[in-house]
Amino acid sequence: MHIPDNYLSPATCAVMGAVMVPVWAVAVRKVRTEVSNARVPLLGIGAAFSFLLMMFNVPLPGGTTGHAVGGTLLAVLLGPWSACISISIALLVQALMFGDGGILAFGANCFNMAFVIPFLGYVLFSVIRDVSKGRRAEYAGLAAGSYISISVAALCAAIELGVQPLLFRGPSGLPLYFPWPISVSIPAMVLPHLAVAGVAEAIFTVAIFTFIKRVSPGTISAAPKPRFRGVYALLVALVCLSPLGLLASGTAWGEWGIGEIGKMVGYVPEGMRRGFSFRALFPDYAVTGMSGVIGYVISAITGAAVLVITFKLIGLARRENRRKALT
Amino acid sequence: MLPQWLLRDEQYFPERDRDIFIDRSIRTLLTLLSRLRQREGGSEEKVRVNPGVRLGSTLLLILLLSLSRDFLFVAYAGALLLAILSVYRAELILRVLKTSLPIATFTLFVMLPSALWGNTSGLIMITLKVFFSVVAVKMFVSTAEWGSILGGLRIFMPRLFILVLDVTTRYLVLLGELSVSLLVALKLRSVGRNSRKQSSLAGVTGTLFLRSRQMAEEMYAAMECRCFTGSYPRGSTAKISAVDLVPLGVGALTVAVFAWTGMR
Numbered sequence: 001m002h003i004p005d006n007y008l009s010p011a012t013c014a015v016m017g018a019v020m021v022p023v024w025a026v027a028v029r030k031v032r033t034e035v036s037n038a039r040v041p042l043l044g045i046g047a048a049f050s051f052l053l054m055m056f057n058v059p060l061p062g063g064t065t066g067h068a069v070g071g072t073l074l075a076v077l078l079g080p081w082s083a084c085i086s087i088s089i090a091l092l093v094q095a096l097m098f099g100d101g102g103i104l105a106f107g108a109n110c111f112n113m114a115f116v117i118p119f120l121g122y123v124l125f126s127v128i129r130d131v132s133k134g135r136r137a138e139y140a141g142l143a144a145g146s147y148i149s150i151s152v153a154a155l156c157a158a159i160e161l162g163v164q165p166l167l168f169r170g171p172s173g174l175p176l177y178f179p180w181p182i183s184v185s186i187p188a189m190v191l192p193h194l195a196v197a198g199v200a201e202a203i204f205t206v207a208i209f210t211f212i213k214r215v216s217p218g219t220i221s222a223a224p225k226p227r228f229r230g231v232y233a234l235l236v237a238l239v240c241l242s243p244l245g246l247l248a249s250g251t252a253w254g255e256w257g258i259g260e261i262g263k264m265v266g267y268v269p270e271g272m273r274r275g276f277s278f279r280a281l282f283p284d285y286a287v288t289g290m291s292g293v294i295g296y297v298i299s300a301i302t303g304a305a306v307l308v309i310t311f312k313l314i315g316l317a318r319r320e321n322r323r324k325a326l327t
Numbered sequence: 328m329l330p331q332w333l334l335r336d337e338q339y340f341p342e343r344d345r346d347i348f349i350d351r352s353i354r355t356l357l358t359l360l361s362r363l364r365q366r367e368g369g370s371e372e373k374v375r376v377n378p379g380v381r382l383g384s385t386l387l388l389i390l391l392l393s394l395s396r397d398f399l400f401v402a403y404a405g406a407l408l409l410a411i412l413s414v415y416r417a418e419l420i421l422r423v424l425k426t427s428l429p430i431a432t433f434t435l436f437v438m439l440p441s442a443l444w445g446n447t448s449g450l451i452m453i454t455l456k457v458f459f460s461v462v463a464v465k466m467f468v469s470t471a472e473w474g475s476i477l478g479g480l481r482i483f484m485p486r487l488f489i490l491v492l493d494v495t496t497r498y499l500v501l502l503g504e505l506s507v508s509l510l511v512a513l514k515l516r517s518v519g520r521n522s523r524k525q526s527s528l529a530g531v532t533g534t535l536f537l538r539s540r541q542m543a544e545e546m547y548a549a550m551e552c553r554c555f556t557g558s559y560p561r562g563s564t565a566k567i568s569a570v571d572l573v574p575l576g577v578g579a580l581t582v583a584v585f586a587w588t589g590m591r
Contacts, residue, residue, distance in 0.1 A: 004430055006456040010393045028487050040487070041550070042543035044494025048502050049539045051495070055355045056506075056532060077536065089488070089495050096468055096476065097362070099426040099461045103389055170396060174449055179441035207529030208536065216537050 001157050003109055005102030007178045008160060009168045017107030023115055030081040046078050046086040068204040069113055072121025072146035080122040087114035108160055112153040121149035139206055146205040147198040151190060158189035341519035353510050360503045378471055380571045382479035384578045385467040389460045397588035401452060405459050412466060423465040431458035506535050
């Protein structure tokens with residue numbers, strides 16, 4: 001998943017770097033204020049640990065081996081902000097010392113591996129653990145968090161690579177950087193992660209967590225509990241960035257309308273033509289009578305708001321239940 | 328008098344076991360350690376140019392390489408880099424090429440199918456750009472001591488990052504050695520077929536984590552004993568001298584060539 005230099009355009013690298021700068025700034029501030037001084041050396045040693053984790057080969061079904069990133073594990077053990085700094089440093093050492101991952105692409109690589117994996121993994125882990133309590137839920141959260149987060153990180157890398165031929169072409173119309181479109185890059189990146197790397201990550205994460213919990217249970221509870229205001233900020237940022245989706249001219253892989261399938265395959269499968277048709281409020285994320293970008297942003301805000309409201313209501317219901325159970 | 332059971336002829340042939348993953352892990356870790364030790368050995372070429380200036384000019388070259396769409400500029404940058412590389416010792420040249428050639432070859436394979444569809448110029452340009460960018464980074468890193476690289480990075484990064492980076496590189500060796508010992512111990516203790524070896528891997532890495540935690544605590548105690556108060560004072564950076572005018576001049580020439588090729 002380490003993107004080398006010149007696969008991404010300098011503009012993309014600048015955007016990804018600009019996304020990461022506030023994340024690092026907040027992470028440094030959080031670590032200074034919330035993490036005690038005594039834990040600061042742990043960040044460095046955590047980075048060395050994360051670097052070495054990527055060197056361990058995990059046996060996989062079928063006789064092959066794969067290696068894990070350990071982002072979710074570090075987020076659970078050290079807290080997501082500390083994990084973000086540790087993995088960023090590990091990636092910097094890899095880029096500088098071993099030429100693994102580009103210097104200009106450092107921001108993009110950090111976004112995928114030091115931001116998406118620890119934060120998404122941690123959020124999924126916390127939500128699953130809190131929704132259904134118990135030891136099994138904890139392990140399920142850990143497995144799901146690590147498996148999904150590494151796959152989503154691969155998806156992010158695939159999108160970053162796949163938009164290059166759409167956005168940057170020379171006068172002759174040929175791509176200037178990574179030449180393959182999203183329709184090729186996504187299956188090429190995501191499928192191996194779903195099949196191999198995700199499995200390795202989940203097995204490794206759960207196994208190490210189980211071991212540490214058995215041998216030294218105090219270690220795990222010592223991680224500070226973060227507040228998720230940052231996640232809301234990310235949601236807002238994603239809403240603002242959503243018009244980027246418009247840049248992709250084609251319909252997403254596997255999301256074709258019936259007409260499009262007809263054009264591609266030559267006929268419309270019977271089950272699809274007669275199937276259930278749902279008329280959405282904002283069909284194809286467009287609001288009638290408005291320009292594409294504005295409609296897209298409005299759809300994004302609405303969607304995000306609906307999600308936030310739903311989760312808040314679920315939280316309220318759970319609190320009420322707990323209060324009833326107590327009285 | 329020897330007991331009977333000692334005199335009995337025993338034939339024990341341990342079942343063959345597959346431990347590819349342990350061998351592979353040990354091999355990767357040993358490669359990492361040997362590279363880190365080479366760096367510590369102080370066998371680096373001494374370059375007297377200010378590390379900040381060198382880091383800045385390396386970054387500038389990589390950025391311009393990435394921005395350029397003219398083959399002439401890529402050729403100029405390549406010529407410049409290869410000219411500088413040719414002055415290095417053979418071991419260093421080998422080390423630079425050992426990293427950059429595999430990455431360039433991988434890029435060539437990724438781009439190859441698109442060349443079959445007519446994008447041959449992209450194939451050559453992107454492969455060369457990737458190759459020269461990695462050569463530039465490796466040239467900088469293999470001739471600078473880690474301390475001076477940190478000094479150069481200090482201009483761009485918060486001090487907490489620098490501290491963490493410094494700790495990381497120091498402990499990479501210690502933890503690397505520890506993990507090799509743990510893996511070798513696991514291999515030696517598995518006689519015959521050991522089906523529980525895979526679950527022991529979690530133990531190896533788990534122990535590694537617990538040990539790193541302990542090391543962190545000890546290190547903090549040592550830092551406190553040396554009057555660490557939680558702030559990281561700015562250290563002195565080397566001053567710019569007359570030797571630095573050479574890379575600054577080359578940098579200016581590179582920008583001029585970039586501008587000229589852009590306007591053609």
